[in-house]
Amino acid sequence: MAKRALDRDYAPSDDEEYMSPQQLNYFRVLLLEWKKSILSASENTLQSLQDGPIREPDLNDRASSETDWGIELRTRDRQRKLISKIDSALRRIDAGEYGWCEVSGEPIGINRLIARPIATMTVEAQQAHERREKVSRDD
Incomplete structure (x- = not known):
């Protein structure tokens, strides 16, 4: 299916056919824009890392900067996993499975x-799945 721009005036509603072509396009574009913004943020992080090591003369400032970088890198790792989920959702759209519960x-x-x-x-x-996970963790 060809990618079209997101119609900013359109919002899916319960009044229309569920997972109609217009709804699927809406979610496809939404997912692609989300992925693009994550990749853009990742490029900014990578560029900052390539600009050089932390050179704070004060040990407290250096420790603070290293903590900030650690948080930033963990955030990027979570976003990398999120991109995988976005790609999976896009594949479900292509397969005609998007919007339907896998359970x-x-x-x-x-x-x-x-x-x-x-x-x-x-x-x-999802709630039943999380309850099962909690029970198995508590065992």
């Missing part, structure tokens, strides 16, 4: 997908 097969829901475009489960299925 129940039920619609995930427009509002949930707007809030979390990479969602793969309904709220109920």
Whole structure:
């Protein structure tokens, strides 16, 4: 399917056919723009790292800068994992599986997908999954 620009006036609603071509395009463009912004931020981080090591003369300032860089790098690692989830959502759009719960097969829901475009489960299925994870961690 050809990529089109996101119509800024369009917002998916429950009043239209679920996962219509217009809705799928909306989410495709939303996901691609999200991925682009993450990659842009990553390039800025990489450029800052290439500009040279931290050269703070004061040990406290250096420790603070190193802590900031550690946080920045952990954030970038989380975003790298997020890009993988975005790519997976784009593949689901192409396969005609986007918007449907991978557990129940039920619609995930427009509002949930707007809030979390990479969602793969309904709220109920996600809550059940998290309860199972918590029980297995507590064992």
